[in-house]
Amino acid sequence: MASTLLYIRHMVCAKCILVVRELLVDLGLVPLRVELGEVELLGEAAAVEWDRLRQALEAEGFALLDQLSPQQRLVAHVKELIAELLRDEPAALRSGHFSRRLSARLQRRFAYLSDVFSATEGLSLEQYVIRQRVEAARMLLRDGTLPVGRVARLLGYSNLGHLSRQFQRETGISPRDYRRRCREETELSAPTLQASPVPSPGELPL
Template identity: 35%
Template sequence: MKLYIKNMVCSRCKTVVRQELEALGHQVITIELGEVVLEKSATDMQLYLISERLQTHDFELLSDKKQQLIERVKTAIVELVHLQNDGLRRMKHSDYITEKVSRDYRYLSTLFSEVEGITIEQYLINQKLERVKELLVYDELTLSQIADLLNYSSVAHLSAQFKSITGMTPSKFKRLRDKTRKPLDEI
């Protein structure tokens, strides 16, 4: 049985979800960001218990098919932005999302906008900018290296996009004492 879980965006999230499901007596076959496959189907009562248990960790069990698709799109974008796989990063985001979700990109784009109130492209930009903030805080890469890592055409493009969204330049952000960042599940 396949379950879709909202806000499961990192390895620690996967660990918590696995522990909770196993504590409830379920055998996990596979677990990916936003998606779990159980060995056996769960009853309505078991699904209710799973949902309640996951909510204590701010996860949400998704039953609506449209929400499941949206969560799969978000997961694909998180993978694109946060994984350090060069081949994946260089792939066109629409192609990757289409391949990952197995649906037409135009349909996904329309659905995403209707449900989330922003476009897939804006969600991608928001994810990329949070990743830029993270890398700036770590202070291990130059802005040029960050631009390359996140597949920006130039440092100028990254800087302009950063400033238009955050209201400050990357260098000003880097100098701030309080470097406010958003958790991935709140983007």
């Protein structure tokens, strides 16, 4: 069955993937695959209302690209590798390990990759990696059950302080406070059971 590829700029995290997927469904489109910077839709391109799609994406802060330049394709590969490492080998995202791994995988000097990424995305490669790790930490902390130290280890941080500094800088709140806030919101939204009224002695059946 035919499909259509879209390239979307400014998708930088897992939340962006969810937002774009919901947006496409709301427009009556069928996303077969939604990844950072790339979407595959069911059906021919002629069936897509391009102006409506472009406006909807721009309203959420994204941008629809008609085609990818070589630099944009390279950035897409960088994002794919970051997502892969975050999922399978998060410790490799530490600065020294990451630069060597990225250069070896893409056969480019890290300085060149960093320059292309910054020029294309409007933020540094280092900042992008930090945002991905912090977003992953938020997802793990959201249910309020995992200790913060455990989250730091799962995401490859060398120590809890490193995660705390990056998390605070990106979100304005510490990981512990964020976990506590999520737990409180969950408790407030949980339905409360109404206790049955206790009958008075005169209301009891004889």
